[in-house]
Amino acid sequence: MIELAISAFVTLFVIIDPVGLAPMYGALTRDHGEAARRRMAIRGVAVGGLVLLGFAVGGEALLGAIGVSLDAFRVAGGVLLFVVAFDMVFERRTERRRRQVEAAHAADIGAGAAAMLAAESAFAAPEIMDDALTHEHEDVSVFPLAIPLIAGPGAITSTLLLTTRAGGDWLALALVLGILALVLALTLGALLIAGRLNRLLGETAAAVISRVLGILLAALAAQFILDGAAALVLDVIHRGGA
Structure with a gap:
C-alpha cells in the first residue's frame, strides 16, 4: 500500500507538475486582477479534477466497451508517459505549454479588442458594451487551464493506470483518489502563489x-x-498452451 501511495504521488505530481504550471498560469493571467486569478484557479482545478475523477471511476469500463485490455493500455500509457518524460528532460513540454498559453492569451486579446471596437459606436446598445467589458479579460479556467494543462492526456493516462493497479481493492482505490486530491490541492496552492513562486x-x-x-x-x-x-506475453503463452 505504501508503494502504491508513493508511486501515485510521484506520477501524478510529475505529470500535473504544479511547479511548472504556476509560471504558465501567471503568464496566462497577467492582465487579470487578484480576485479573478484566484477565482479562475479554483474553477480550473475543480474542472480538471472532475475530468480526472471521471476517468478514474469509469475509465476501466470505457476500455472494456471498446475492447482494449488493461495490459495493452498499460503499455500504451507507459509509452505516452515516456514521451512526456522525454519532453520534460529536454524542456519540450515547457515550450509547448508556453505556446498554448500564448495562443490562449492572443485569442483573449482578440476577443476583447473586437468587442471594444463594436462598443465604441455612438449607437452601441448597452448590452454590447456589457459584452465588451466581459470579453476584455476572458475566463481561462476551463481552457487552457483545466484542459489540457491540468487534465491533459498524460494526467488522464496516469490516473487510469493507477486506478487499474488498485484492482478491486476499494481501500487502494480510495488511496489513489486521495493522492489525486492531494496533488490537485498542491496545484491549487501553486497557482494561488504563482507570482511569488516565480520570483522565488x-x-x-x-x-x-x-x-x-x-x-x-x-x-x-x-x-x-x-x-x-x-x-x-504470459497471456499469449497461456493461450498457446491451452
Whole structure:
C-alpha cells in the first residue's frame, strides 16, 4: 500500500507538475486582477479534477466497451508517459505549454479588442458594451487551464493506470483518489502563489526541477511498459498452451 501511495504521488505530481504550471498560469493571467486569478484557479482545478475523477471511476469500463485490455493500455500509457518524460528532460513540454498559453492569451486579446471596437459606436446598445467589458479579460479556467494543462492526456493516462493497479481493492482505490486530491490541492496552492513562486524559484531552478522529475517519470513509465508487456506475453503463452 505504501508503494502504491508513493508511486501515485510521484506520477501524478510529475505529470500535473504544479511547479511548472504556476509560471504558465501567471503568464496566462497577467492582465487579470487578484480576485479573478484566484477565482479562475479554483474553477480550473475543480474542472480538471472532475475530468480526472471521471476517468478514474469509469475509465476501466470505457476500455472494456471498446475492447482494449488493461495490459495493452498499460503499455500504451507507459509509452505516452515516456514521451512526456522525454519532453520534460529536454524542456519540450515547457515550450509547448508556453505556446498554448500564448495562443490562449492572443485569442483573449482578440476577443476583447473586437468587442471594444463594436462598443465604441455612438449607437452601441448597452448590452454590447456589457459584452465588451466581459470579453476584455476572458475566463481561462476551463481552457487552457483545466484542459489540457491540468487534465491533459498524460494526467488522464496516469490516473487510469493507477486506478487499474488498485484492482478491486476499494481501500487502494480510495488511496489513489486521495493522492489525486492531494496533488490537485498542491496545484491549487501553486497557482494561488504563482507570482511569488516565480520570483522565488527563477527560471534556472524551475528548469532543474523539471528535468529531475522528468527522469523519475521516465523510470515509472518504463515500469508500466514492462509490467504490461510481461502480462501480455504470459497471456499469449497461456493461450498457446491451452
